[in-house]
Amino acid sequence: MTPSMDTVVQLPLLWALTAFLLTTWLPFRTAFRPGLWSIPGPFLAKFTDLWKLAAVWAGHLEQTIIEQHRQYGDLVRIGPITISMVDPRGIELIYGLKSNFPKSKFYNAFMAVNKGKPVETFFTTQNMLYHSAIKRPVSSAYSMTTITDNEWHIDKIMEKLLWYLEAEFCRKIMLEHNRYWPMASFLWGSGYSFDVISEMTWSNSFGYLEHGADINSMIRSLEADMDYYAPVGKMPWIDDLFRGNPINLYVARKSSTFAKLAVDKIRERRAKTTLSAQEERDFLSRFLKASKTRYQTVDDKEIASYMVTNIVAGSERTAISIRAVLYYLLKTPAACKKLREEIDTADLPDGPLGYTSVERLPYLGAYIKEALRVHPVVGLPLERVTPITFQLPNGQSLPAGTVVGMCAWPVHRDLATFGNWVEEYMAEWWLQGSDEDEETFDYRINRMKRADLTFRHGTRACLGRNIGLIETYKTIPTLLRALNIEPVDPRTEWTLKKAWFVRQADFKGVCLRTATSTSFS
Ligand code: HEM
Numbered sequence: 073m074t075p076s077m078d079t080v081v082q083l084p085l086l087w088a089l090t091a092f093l094l095t096t097w098l099p100f101r102t103a104f105r106p107g108l109w110s111i112p113g114p115f116l117a118k119f120t121d122l123w124k125l126a127a128v129w130a131g132h133l134e135q136t137i138i139e140q141h142r143q144y145g146d147l148v149r150i151g152p153i154t155i156s157m158v159d160p161r162g163i164e165l166i167y168g169l170k171s172n173f174p175k176s177k178f179y180n181a182f183m184a185v186n187k188g189k190p191v192e193t194f195f196t197t198q199n200m201l202y203h204s205a206i207k208r209p210v211s212s213a214y215s216m217t218t219i220t221d222n223e224w225h226i227d228k229i230m231e232k233l234l235w236y237l238e239a240e241f242c243r244k245i246m247l248e249h250n251r252y253w254p255m256a257s258f259l260w261g262s263g264y265s266f267d268v269i270s271e272m273t274w275s276n277s278f279g280y281l282e283h284g285a286d287i288n289s290m291i292r293s294l295e296a297d298m299d300y301y302a303p304v305g306k307m308p309w310i311d312d313l314f315r316g317n318p319i320n321l322y323v324a325r326k327s328s329t330f331a332k333l334a335v336d337k338i339r340e341r342r343a344k345t346t347l348s349a350q351e352e353r354d355f356l357s358r359f360l361k362a363s364k365t366r367y368q369t370v371d372d373k374e375i376a377s378y379m380v381t382n383i384v385a386g387s388e389r390t391a392i393s394i395r396a397v398l399y400y401l402l403k404t405p406a407a408c409k410k411l412r413e414e415i416d417t418a419d420l421p422d423g424p425l426g427y428t429s430v431e432r433l434p435y436l437g438a439y440i441k442e443a444l445r446v447h448p449v450v451g452l453p454l455e456r457v458t459p460i461t462f463q464l465p466n467g468q469s470l471p472a473g474t475v476v477g478m479c480a481w482p483v484h485r486d487l488a489t490f491g492n493w494v495e496e497y498m499a500e501w502w503l504q505g506s507d508e509d510e511e512t513f514d515y516r517i518n519r520m521k522r523a524d525l526t527f528r529h530g531t532r533a534c535l536g537r538n539i540g541l542i543e544t545y546k547t548i549p550t551l552l553r554a555l556n557i558e559p560v561d562p563r564t565e566w567t568l569k570k571a572w573f574v575r576q577a578d579f580k581g582v583c584l585r586t587a588t589s590t591s592f593s
Pocket residue numbers: 194195196269381382383385386387389390393449450454455525526527528531532533534535536537539540541544
């Protein structure tokens with residue numbers, strides 16, 4: 073059968089129309105989306121999320137966003153429907169309790185897989201009702217009172233760390249090798265924080281400190297996962313295509329390492345007839361208690377998901393924070409000296425320091441806050457979706473369905489809030505100046521606090537904030553008191569691996585010696 077004359081004429085027209093739509097009309101429509109087209113930003117980003125993906129892939133989105141904001145101002149369009157904002161007033165509007173904006177699809181990539189099925193967690197869910205339903209039964213387990221009542225879990229691991237560093241390594245290796253020990257994996261790596269959070273969760277640490285190695289490469293594979301999630305989260309359909317497609321999920325039908333471990337721990341705990349005092353009060357016991365009263369919401373799948381979230385969200389972030397504080401202290405010898413003096417004169421008890429005995433030390437607080445300002449853990453914008461038209465502080469409005477996010481790196485470098493010293497480590501700014509009256513100081517410090525995105529803010533703020541803070545506040549002075557930690561060469565820099573987290577790699581210049589040894593040879 074030969075095609076009719078009409079078809080012959082129509083076919084090329086159809087192709088031309090399709091080509092026009094694909095090459096001109098659709099990109100034009102995307103770029104000139106009402107409410108967004110006037111917001112400045114990189115040209116490519118108006119048309120496609122490839123711009124974001126490429127910047128994350130290249131490992132410097134946080135720096136690129138800082139530069140974009142310096143070039144274009146407070147609002148930058150970094151994707152066809154994505155806006156980055158830097159004005160600290162936006163924090164309350166986007167993340168505050170009243171706004172309740174859901175997370176964007178970026179978080180889909182972070183979903184764990186259990187028996188071939190993606191599992192939503194506190195961290196990943198975009199359903200705010202589900203989020204509040206699963207958070208309510210367990211939120212008291214993360215309160216300041218509960219965590220300080222259970223500091224002994226942290227103390228146990230801290231004692232191991234001290235023993236390990238002093239007895240096992242420092243003394244021995246110092247005697248053998250020029251009396252210093254280049255700080256390596258255990259403290260510098262994440263093993264310590266992994267051990268703390270596993271001890272708090274099920275009263276048994278992974279044992280990184282004892283093994284001195286990355287058991288079953290769990291840390292390495294978690295880091296690799298995070299490095300994968302960050303770029304694919306910027307174009308979530310890529311993850312759907314490769315990892316989340318039904319064929320892959322069916323063929324794999326596997327659970328993530330942490331999900332399997334959590335299920336085993338629940339089974340073991342249920343089989344126990346008596347529990348130790350420690351087990352009675354750990355997270356797992358609290359989750360199991362919650363399941364008795366809220367059994368419709370908190371089933372075993374949910375308990376496993378709470379446990380996985382604890383391990384995944386509570387290990388790397390705290391390790392990165394502790395490393396940041398140590399790094400900036402070591403790079404600023406005057407600060408380190410001042411802090412040592414503060415600790416020495418504070419009349420503190422022996423052994424691992426309690427949170428209540430150190431939280432009021434002014435220099436310690438200032439050094440920690442400043443390190444987390446200069447080096448926030450998360451390096452990407454925390455994306456939320458506007459459910460309705462969103463009125464910005466400058467009067468402009470964004471249409472419903474816009475992805476809007478603030479990244480801690482540019483926000484913590486906002487010149488209007490932090491002054492011209494934003495790139496410097498200047499902890500004293502968190503303290504009242506000698507020529508500053510109370511009122512001026514209160515005004516200044518409150519502005520700085522309102523611009524603090526370290527743990528974020530509002531409904532989806534960090535659930536483990538108290539753990540992260542207590543662990544950091546306890547660990548830094550306990551270490552400084554027990555050991556002299558010094559840079560071999562203060563000019564040495566660390567290297568940074570930037571994806572979802574801005575993770576530090578080897579800072580080889582650091583070495584340890586016990587506080588009692590007098591000098592390096
Ligand atoms: C110093 C250490 C820590 C820092 C700097 C930190 C930082 C953050 C930040 C910035 C977020 C918001 C992420 C987002 O909106 O995408 C977050 C969320 C979260 N963090 Fe932390 N975190 C730390 C420690 C912990 C610990 C120890 C735990 C666990 C037990 C934890 C559990 C969580 C959870 C569950 C969320 C998700 C909350 C939600 O969406 O409702 N974090 N954290």
